Amino acid sequence: MNKTFDWALEFINKAPEEPGVYLFKDRKKQYVYIGKAVNIKNRLKNHFQQLKVDPKERKIFKESSSIEWIITKSDYEAFVLENELIKQYKPKYNVRLKSGSSYPMLVITDEEYPTVKISRKFGEIKGEYFGPFLPARTARAMKELIHKLFKLRTCDPLPKRSLVCFDYHLGLCSGPCADKISMKEYKEDAKVAKAFLSGNVKNVIYELYDKINDYTNKLMFEKAAVIRDQIKAIEMTIKKQEVIGVGVEEADIFYFSSGRAYLIIVRGNRIVGKDELKVQNEEFEEGNEIAIITDYYSKDTYIPKTIITNKDLEDLENLKQWLLKAKNKEVEILTSLPEQVEGFIKRNINIENVENLKSEFERVFGFSLPNRVECFDISHLDGKFTVGSCVVWENGSMNKREYRRFRVKTVNYIDDFASLREVLTRRFRRYKEMDNPPELVLIDGGKGQLSQGLTVRQELGLENLRVFSIAKKDEIIYTDDGKEVRLFENQELLKFFTKIRDEAHRFAITYNRKLREKEGLKSVLDNIEGIGEKRKEILYRTYKTLDNILKASDEELKKLGIPASVSQKIKEYLKF
Structure with missing residues (x-):
């Protein structure tokens, strides 16, 4: 030794x-x-x-x-x-999850007129919890859907007033603040919202159909239409969720493979979310599964009745005892996956075998395949709306949480090189602050784009950073040490580099299009008489695109505060 x-x-x-x-x-x-x-x-x-x-x-x-x-x-x-x-x-070599907090949950509050809130800490808000939601943006989207479908109030705390706010006209709130709905009806909506979030909707759907018949018989067609939309949304959500016959109502499934950990959430006998659990150490060795599970539940997240994993856990009894004593939760822990869950994992979790890629990468380039690779691309429309994208490949898959986008600030004309230099400079500066910066950067382009990357690397003194570029069509990799590698001669490397490059291109194009749509819509509305800043913002927030505005009925626009005379001008201008 x-x-x-x-x-x-x-x-x-x-x-x-x-x-x-x-x-x-x-x-x-x-x-x-x-x-x-x-x-x-x-x-x-x-x-x-x-x-x-x-x-x-x-x-x-x-x-x-x-x-x-x-x-x-x-x-x-x-x-x-x-x-x-x-x-x-927080020792350096102990396995810990990267996220400092748990996944977001939705809470239907325990109030006279309940509302829906987002919380990352179980128990901090008094009410009924649902989730967690994976990925995190799902919680925000679901909260918006709850307001839209069930019209739970958006204001907090609940005020008392005679006039309703714009969210009422936007169809996001039923207006309990101005007595636009009875307490009984409001609580029925909250009850259906809870059933919708829990996945236990069979009995509730029957009740909703009864309400449609009741409203129709009373000639209350507008209310019947609201209930119909609720039923459609619930049925659509059920179709999207995958049923798995695991025999449990709720469970957290921890799946470990190839130094990576995944969490799959089951609620109401259905899979409602999945995500990869990123750890500080990039990878963790077999035997550290308990550390992942305890770290996850240490963050005050909701603990279900059942935990399922694909590994035999050495400290299984200690984990059960810890959950019971420290978290006051008696949990059943299963250490083998049901066949249906394994099928779901094969269809939905793409775990690449990177061993062949590692050997080919080292053979061709002379150094080990890095754990993290970042790829950059520039997108613009005739020199306008110039943006940059940065996507991240990490340990065998794209890590979308780490993606970054940049709106170019110093270039307002067509100059891809200058735009690229700005984006790379802004991103490379961050590398000096990161615990685990990428060892390799890939730039979409040829030798010219590579030279911009090398210039920025030298200016910032990042001596250990490798910089490559990838030329389209010919699919050639240009390296910082003068190599030219034709990827068509190596399928493993071709698949690896083009996958990352194409994702960077997609991400840049998506951001560019989003900026153009937003600015385009607002600039068009500037030309319509009667549309000021406030109405312009309301129209954009509600419809996002010109086509959606054109499809909107006069009645819809009237609810948004757009007079019939102005809505007519909008339709005439857009049709022209």
């Missing part, structure tokens, strides 16, 4: 053969790694033996200068203490 690590043997020989927590510390007494064991000495010996074969173990010992321990009465106490210390000190 390397004499460099002889210092560790002195600590290991003194270690107790009892349960507890051990702590690797550096010279500044900062925590490098924290672990727990039934027998501290034996566990430390195992760490030491792994030095020959495990790069992570070598890094832990190399960066440490001392080992301390805390003896506990039981293995469970060690389990709890380990989690508390990791949460408090």
Whole structure:
């Protein structure tokens, strides 16, 4: 064994053969790694033996200068203490989730006139919780849908007034503040909203059909139309969700594979969301699954009745006890996936085998495939609405959470090189602040685009950053050390680089189109008499596109505060 690590043997020989927590510390007494064991000495010996074969173990010992321990009465106490210390000190080599908070949940508040709110901390708002929603933007979209379908109030707190606000005219609120709806009807809407969010909608749908008949018999056709829209939305949501016969009403499924972790949410016997759980260490080794699960539930998220994973968990009983004592939740934990869930994972989770890609990449380029690659593209329309995109490939898949978009500020004419320099400069500066910056950047373009990347790299002193460019059609990679690699001669590399390049192009085009639509709509409305800034903003917020405005009825526009004379001018102008 390397004499460099002889210092560790002195600590290991003194270690107790009892349960507890051990702590690797550096010279500044900062925590490098924290672990727990039934027998501290034996566990430390195992760490030491792994030095020959495990790069992570070598890094832990190399960066440490001392080992301390805390003896506990039981293995469970060690389990709890380990989690508390990791949460408090955040050691560099312990597996932790990147997100500092849990996924968002929706809450139907416990109030006289309930509303819907977003919360990332279970229990902080008094009410009934639904979710979590994966990815996070789903929660915002679902909240908007709840307002639109069930018209739960948007104001908070509930005011009392004689005139309703614009959200009432936009169809986002039923106006309880101005007594536009009875408390009984409002609470019925809140009840249906809860059923919609929970997925248990069968009985509620029958009730809604009864209400349609009732309103129709009373010639209350507008209210009947609102209920009809609610039924359509509920049925459409059910169709989109995939039924899995796991025999549980609610569950969190943790799926581990190839150094990556996924979370699949089941509520109301249906899969309602999935996402990859990103960890600080980029990858985690087999045996750290418990750390992922405990870290996830340490963030005050909702804990379901059942947890399912595809791995046998070493500390299964400790995890159950921790959930019961620390989180006051008795949970059933299953360590094998039902066949239907495995089918869902195969269809919906694309886990690439990167081993062939790694070997080909190193053979062709002479260095290891980085864990993270960022790709840039520029998009504009005749020099206007110039934008840049940055997409991220990380450990075998595109990481959409890390995507960035840039609106070019210093160039208002056609100059792709100047625009690219601005975008790269803004992004490359961030690399100096990142814990794990990319080792490779890919730019959509040829030698000219590559030279812009090299210029910015040199200006910012990023010596360890590799920069490539990829030319369309010929599919040639130009490298910063003068190589030209024809990708058609290597299918693994062709698939890898074109996938990232095409995603960067798509992301840039989407942002460019969005800016053009917004500015185009507003500039067109400027030409219509009777449309001021306020009406222009209302029309854009409601319809987004000219085509949608053209399809809107005069009655709809009237509810938005657009007089019949002005709506007529809008239709005439747009048809022309």
